[in-house]
Structures are given as structure tokens and as C-alpha cells.
Amino acid sequence: MEPIRREALVKATIAEIGAMGSLDVTVSKIAKRAGMSPALAHHYFGSKDRILLAAMQHILTTYGHWVRRELAQATTPRARLEAIIRASFEAGNFEPAVIAAWLNFYVHAQGDPGGARLLRIYHRRLRSNLLHDLRPLAGDRAEDIAETLAALIDGVYIRHALGTPPDGVSAVARVTDVLDRLLEAR
Amino acid sequence: MEPIRREALVKATIAEIGAMGSLDVTVSKIAKRAGMSPALAHHYFGSKDRILLAAMQHILTTYGHWVRRELAQATTPRARLEAIIRASFEAGNFEPAVIAAWLNFYVHAQGDPGGARLLRIYHRRLRSNLLHDLRPLAGDRAEDIAETLAALIDGVYIRHALGTPPDGVSAVARVTDVLDRLLEAR
DNA sequence: GTTTTTATTGATTGACGAGTCAATCAAAGA
């Protein structure tokens, strides 16, 4: 029973965050959405913070799946880089719930050590993924380019998430274009 | 008396946001920090949202000053572009309070129309500033480059604000480097 | 068939915070 309830709560949490557009989300609403009493949510997670953290973790895990799925189809370093970029702009990332969760994640990472830890993991993973395939293409400029690409991915994501209507395809095009310019440069 | 109180409240709000690391900030705490009763804060601003909005506006205004100050010393389009970039990574932007305010600003922009409006203004201003000096250098590629630079600035800012210790100088270097690569490319 | 364990909830508590209001205080006019 426990794993079922936990999963239901995590999904309900993400949905609720999406509906509210912020982390100002009540345990009661989450529980109701998951079809149980607020008390039961506390029973399984102990506290509201733990529920939110589990939701963040779930989103990162899902993102990890996308990266691996895209990577599986790529062979050359260049193709693998594009795969990583494509995973970052997967349509699922622009679901309102996911956008809201990411933004709030950023906020939470300032104070909550658990959130900060998760964010560091995401940063490190993205960086090392990029680095692995940049090395053979850019040599000792790889680290610098990786940092730039990572920042660009975050920036483009935020702009698509907030301002312009989300468009994964053009987002990928923008980042890959910069990638190519940086690679061709001496 | 009114303008004095309003300014004190806005400053106290920013300080309090910085101290708390989030927009979960109480009117009471703000008022106490500004040396007055909570009731008085309501008297002058009407509601908590208005106080927060005024704080955001204040941050954007300050940023605008920095841009103009940097621009005043630049003559060539290339120098002006660098000035805009430099303003975005001014040390003041990395004050914990300002970082917290920006991040929360992003979150709020999702739901609150006032916040969304302010964010649009910031986006448009940055874009048109960049565009103005990119046109003579990049012709019809200017719009595309402006969009990329804007995203990169946001992305680099967030990474410096959250992860790596903030370093305005290297942030500026990273963005200007990309700018140059994009300009030199055919 | 009885006991133990697990799942579940309704009701409640305790804290906190936004916004209101009536009452004071002080200065500025008349």
C-alpha cells in the first residue's frame, strides 16, 4: 500500500503545483487530489517538506529518463550533445506543473538544504554529460563550452517557460546553433 | 511623510526577502524592520501584494540605472553591448536579497498579472537595448543574436546566483565571448 | 477465534498572519 500511496501523492503534488502555479500548496488539497485524507499524507511522508522534496526528485528522475532515452539513439559525440539538448526541451518539461515546480525549486534551493542538494546533482549531471561528449570535439576548451551551454540551456528554458510560448524545436535549434559556432571557432 | 514611509518599507521588504530567502515574508516583519507598525504598512500600501510589487519595481529601476550608467561611458556599438552585459552582472545584482527577489519574481510572474507585466517590461527592455547595438554589427541576424544573448545572460546569472560563487567578471567574460563568436561567424 | 498489525480518518489543536477598526496623538489652520 505504501508505495502506491506515495506515488499517488507525488503525482498529485505536481499536478497541484501546476494548478496553483506556486509552492503555496496545501497538504489537504494534495491529499484530496490523491483521493485520501490529509492525515494519511502526513502518515506516509511525515511532513509537507518531504512531500515537496519527493516531488522534485520525481521530476529530476523523469528528466534523467528522457536524457537516457535520447542518448540511446545517438552515436557520434555531436549527435549525443544534441540528444542532451533535446532532452532538456522535451515537451513534458513545458507542462505548467513542471515549469512551476522548476521555478519554485530554484527558490527553495536557497534555503532548504535538501533542495540545494538536488539542484547541485542536476547541475553536476548536466555538466558531466556535456563534458563527456565535448572532450573529443573541443579538447581543453570543453569545460568552458560545457559551462556556457549549461547556462544557455537554463536561460532558454526559463524564457520559453515564462515569456514566449514554449517551443521546444526552436529552443533546441538556438542552443545547437551556439554549440556549432563555439565548436567551429578557433 | 508618505514618500519616506513607502521608501523605508520597500527597502525593508527587500532586506527581509534576502534574510528569509523567499517571498514567505510577513507584513509584520517588514514593518518592524522599517520601524513602524504593521497597520501602518497596510495604511500606505493597501495590501501585501502591492508592497511586494513595489519592491520588484524598485529592483528593476535600480537595474535600469546601472544600465544607463554603463552605457554612458560607451561609444561604439561593441562597447555598448559590453556595457549592457556588464550591468547585468553588477555586484549589486548578486546581493542575497536581490537574488532572492529575482527568483521569487520569476515564480510570481506565473500567477500575478502585475508581476508578469513587470517581467515583460524587463524582457522587452533588455531585448531592445541589445538589438539597438546589434543591428549595425550583425544586420538581419541581430534579432536572433539578441534573443540568444538575453537567454544566456539570464542563464549565467541564475547559475552564479545559485551554484558557483558569484563572479561578475567571469560572467561578463563568458557572455562577451559568445557574443564575439556569434558576430565573427558568417 | 483471538490478537496483533496496518490502513485510514474525523476532529481537534495550536500557531500564525493578513487585514480592519476604533481610538490616540500631533500638527496645521482658522
Added chain:
DNA sequence: TCTTTGATTGACTCGTCAATCAATAAAAAC
């Protein structure tokens, strides 16, 4: 001097929400 007006506050209301707990139902173990 009397009065009006703006500044200011303490006390209060009302709502919300996380967390607790005692009680019940159901299943598992013995």
C-alpha cells in the same frame, strides 16, 4: 483656542493550515 486632518497604533477578527491523536476498520498472524 477650537477644530480639522493626517499619522500612528494596539487590539481584534477571521481565516488558513500543518500537524496530532484517538478511534475505527480491515487484514494478517498465530
